[in-house]
Amino acid sequence: MLTTRFADGAPNWIDIATPDIAGAGSFYGDLFGWRFRSAGPDAGGYGFFQLDGRTVAGGMQTDPGQGPPAWTVYFRTEDARATAEAAEQARGRVLRQPTDVMGQGRLAVLADRAGVTFGVWQPGLTKGVEAANEPGALCWVELYTPDIAAAAAFYHKVLGLETSAGPFPGGTYTCVNPSGADDAVFGGMVPLADAPAEAEAGAGPYWLPYFEVEDADAVADLAQRLGGTVRLPPTSVPGVGRMAKLADPYGVRFAVIRSESPQD
Known part of the structure; x- marks a missing residue:
């Protein structure tokens, strides 16, 4: 069962890349009761979907040059750099090098051997989503x-x-x-x-x-x-x-x- 008691290797974050963050916010808001909140002027347009005040996902608006619209699942790691290196050794790819995110944690975006995109999140102040395994999460x-x-x-x-x-x-x-x-x-x-x-x-x-x-x-x-x-x-x-x-x-x-x- 997926919970917010995150173990290494378990999903702990999810976000959406979309050509229209306002439209996506409206769609998922009507569907699940989410509200979109900007992460602030330094976040490059990134923000959080919240359900009853708890963060359940992230998202941002992207253009076609940044890849197709999609949800990305992130998995917990103690060391994003070591995980990225392990992915390369296992014949995967590093699509985004490990990056610090405003003190909240450290992320990397990877691809497996079949080309499937996924992310890893090394917790800092943000451990992960704040709700899981309940309606809307x-x-x-x-x-x-x-x-x-x-x-x-x-x-x-x-x-x-x-x-x-x-x-x-x-x-x-x-x-x-x-x-x-x-x-x-x-x-x-x-x-x-x-x-x-x-x-x-x-x-x-x-x-x-x-x-x-x-x-x-x-x-x-x-x-x-x-x-x-x-x-x-x-x-x-x-x-x-x-x-x-x-x-x-x-x-x-x-x-x-x-x-x-x-x-x-």
């Missing part, structure tokens, strides 16, 4: 990749992540957890070829964030009315919950889920 991350074995080896070497096979309707699911914490599964890995919703023209491998919601059907319907796209209609998965895969008006992919609780 990040609750799960999923890697769509052409080669699960290669991805598992890469993320184990770089972040210390461990994988295990879990039961799933029609087969098994590759679960991901921090090193030595098999009770702290926070995500999974899925073969890109086996995911119809991901097999869109030109779509490549990537990390997909899931946000918890109280009603996946209502959120999917609202997303469409707000100019977004339903990529996978609301679907119930026994033992998991009811989920939908969506895209915002700028093509940024994400998913929502109404998770099943033990009593369900």
